[in-house]
Amino acid sequence: MSIATGSHGRHLTRRLVQLYAGLTLYGASSALLVRAGLGMEPWNVLHQGLAGLTGLTIGVVSIIVGAVVLLLWIPIRQRPGLGTVSNVFVIGLAMDGTLALLPDGHGLVARISLMVLGIVLNGLATGLYIAARFGPGPRDGLMTGLHRMTGRSIRLTRTLIEVAVVTTGFLLGGSVGVGTLLYALSIGPLAQFFLRFFAVPEPRPVDAAVTPRPPEGAILRR
Numbered sequence: 001m002s003i004a005t006g007s008h009g010r011h012l013t014r015r016l017v018q019l020y021a022g023l024t025l026y027g028a029s030s031a032l033l034v035r036a037g038l039g040m041e042p043w044n045v046l047h048q049g050l051a052g053l054t055g056l057t058i059g060v061v062s063i064i065v066g067a068v069v070l071l072l073w074i075p076i077r078q079r080p081g082l083g084t085v086s087n088v089f090v091i092g093l094a095m096d097g098t099l100a101l102l103p104d105g106h107g108l109v110a111r112i113s114l115m116v117l118g119i120v121l122n123g124l125a126t127g128l129y130i131a132a133r134f135g136p137g138p139r140d141g142l143m144t145g146l147h148r149m150t151g152r153s154i155r156l157t158r159t160l161i162e163v164a165v166v167t168t169g170f171l172l173g174g175s176v177g178v179g180t181l182l183y184a185l186s187i188g189p190l191a192q193f194f195l196r197f198f199a200v201p202e203p204r205p206v207d208a209a210v211t212p213r214p215p216e217g218a219i220l221r222r
Contacts, residue, residue, distance in 0.1 A: 011200055011201065014200055015132040015133065015134065015200050016132070018128045018129065018131060018132040018198055018200070019082070019083055019086060019128075019129050019132040019134050020086065020090060021128055021129075022125045022126070022127070022128030022129030022130075022132065023083075023086055023087060023090040023091050023094065023125070023129050024090060024091075024094045024125075025094075025121055025124065025125035025128065026091050026094070026122060026125035026126065026129065027059070027090065027091040027092065027093065027094025027095035027096075027097075027098065028094050028095070028097075028098040028121070028125075029117075029118045029119075029121035029122040029124075029125055030044055030091070030095050030118070030122065031094075031095045031096075031098035031099045031102055031118075032098075032102070032114045032115070032117055032118030032121065033114070033115060033118040033119070033122075033179055033183075034048070034058065034095075034099060034175075035099070035102050035103070035104055035105050035111075035114050036105055036111045036112070036114035036115035036118060036179060037104070037105065037111060037175060037177075038111055038112070038115045038175075038177045038178050038179040039115075039175055039176050039177030039178055039179030039180035039181065039182075039183070040174065040175050040176075040179060040180060040183075041122070041180070041183050041187075042162040042165050042166045042169075042180070042183075042184070043062075043065070043139055043162075043165055043169075044058070044062070044169075044174075045165065045166050045169030045170060045174035045175060045176055045180065046065065046165045046166070046168055046169035046172070046174060047061045047062045047065060047169070047174070048061075048169065048173070048174040048175055049168070049169040049170070049171070049172025049173045049174035050065070050169075050172060052172065052173045052174075053172055053173070057096050057099075058092075058095060058096070058099070059091075059092035059093060059094075059095040059096030059097075059099070060092060060096065061092075062091060062092035062095060063088055063089055063092035063093075066087065066088035066089075066091075066092070066137075066138045066139070067088055067138075069138040069139055069142050070084065070085075070088060070138040070141075072142055073138070073141055073142065073145060076142070076145035076146060076148075076149055077145070078141045078142075078144070078145040079135075080135060080138075080141070081134050081135020081136075082134045082135060083129060083132060083133075083134030083135040083136070083137070084134075084135040084136060084137060084138055084141060086134070087129075087137040087138060088138060115178075115179045115182070118179075119179070119182060119183050119186055119187070119190070120190065122183070122187065122190075123186070123187055123189075123190025123191050123193070123194055124190070124194045126187065126190070126191040126194070127190075127191050127192075127193070127194025127195040127196075127197065127198050128194070128198050130191065130195060131195050131198035131199050131200060132198075132200065133200065139161075142161065143157050143158050143161055146161075162184075166180065
């Protein structure tokens, strides 16, 4: 086995571990926000509202909604990756599994602690699975696909989608509160912070590794 091939194999193993650890932790952190009862992430507001309406668990609803959103990728010509499909199933299963083990938070201090821990772990989980580079989640892919089709900014597209999701979820009985606001304000900086720690080096082609290149041909990547 060449050095380049061995390095690629190690990177692949690390990426797979990061992907599934991140998705599992994401589901577990979302469960903490459920137990805190102080407001949830935008999409889980919708999932919780639908769960109350249908009698299904919030994790099962998350899987169903993720699959429906993934079907919406077809007309906007998005291509799913391993991370996309795994996102649909792993997060919902991890959320239900954690909820089955985790008791409700009693007292304001305990609920606030669960909320803060859930948000921080969610940011860590986001950094883990995004850095693995196995494709976006179905909801993120919907956002980027609509951005490409409509020409609207990512910020506007995401805002419109999440406002619609939160509003619908709230009307169905989903939990909106200080946790929802705190999540919206902090998840971006938290995810960016953790991405720096979990970024996996992209393997260089074998010929690039063994063939000298002039300085002027070098490409700087962040």
